[in-house]
Amino acid sequence: MAGVIQQLKLNSGRLMPMLGMGTYQLKGDHLKEIIDHAVFHGYRHIDTAYSYGNNEDIGDILKLLMKSGKLNRRDLFITTKIPDTYHAPTDLKSCVNESLEKLRLKSIDLLLIHHPWSLKNRGDGNLKPVGLDGQLEFAHQNMNETWKSMEELVKCNKVLSLGLSNFTAKQIDKILKKAEIPPSNLQLECHAYLQQVELEMFCKSRGIVLTAYSPLGAPARPEHHISPDNQIFLLEDETVKSIASKYVVKPAQVLLRFLIQRNIAVIPKTDKTDRLKQNLDCFNFYLKEKDMQTLRSLNRGIRFFPFSEFRSHPEFYADEPF
Helix, strand or coil: CCCCCEEEECCCCEEEEEEEEEEECCCHHHHHHHHHHHHHHCCCEEECCCCCCCCHHHHHHHHHHCCCCCHHHHHHHEEECCCCCHHHHHHHHHHHHHHHHHCCCCCCCEEEEEECEEECCCCCCCCCCCCCCCCEEHHHCHHHHHHHHHHHHHHHCEEEEEEEECCCCHHHHHHHCCCCCCCCEEECCCCEEEECCCHHHHHHHCCCEEEEEEEEEECCCCHHHHCCCCCCCCCHHHHHHHHHHHHHCCCHHHHHHHCCCCCCCEECCCCCHHHHHHHHHHHCCCCCHHHHHHHCCCCCCCCCCCCCHHHHCCCCCCCCCC
16 A cells, blocks of 8 residues: 655645655657556656746646546645756746746746756757857846745746755855745755765754755666766665565665655655655655664765756855855
8 A cells, every 4th residue: 555645744834745746758649658657556746847847748647637637736736946057037037937827837837947057048948058169158146036926926826835945054054044935845956975964964953955866877878977986776785685685675775765764855856657656655664773774884986967067066065065
């Protein structure tokens, strides 16, 4: 029997399901099939982003599911993210309007700034503009101005909660100092090999909940994110497999449960319908403290998404957790 998905209360007053469905790299009919199965099994939190290029596919299947009566909008929790080229206030608002149109929604449950690193908006829709030197074209954008424009979207009910993604503590503090509406959520890479304890404590003290992307170690990540430092498969870790055997569950369920018990939401991506149900089973067991401690000992600081192409950006703080 599949587990019942627990929820976290955001400082906006909204409830966010602790298990969501990641949609990175999923498109077309296969994405629609995965979402259909996810909804059938009880998923209601769907994580999207403008840069994934699949909002229209997601909107199509959501409209179909709601029209058929399989899904109510009030039960859904949709997260989406502003890309790096749309940080300017006017660009951001047009991006949100386009996202709402493609997702077939009147409001977004949680809007995140995808990265703190702004890129030049050429006006041609290119999300990764490259100059003649072959390097990304960086831009400077005051994130407090970006945040203010997001607050305006909350006031007109186009967005219900606000958050950040891949931000450092220092960058979050800059937002908090001037924010009228504080961030509800920080989405970040977090798993047994990169446990983000420092950011966890920082956010907890400020009423910000965490969402972990790549909670299983991103085994299907694109090749350009693979480096000598991260050529390792978390799902094959012998300690994780040993604990999974002890509880008669899959390694993936142990890794998800480890984060859930830390009150961190998870958004694993899968293109296999059977794994949707398997992931739900992380709510059917509880890790003993001894096993939690064993999993804590796996923290190695290994990042599967190093964002190396942004390292020369002025807002890339290589010496701080993000």
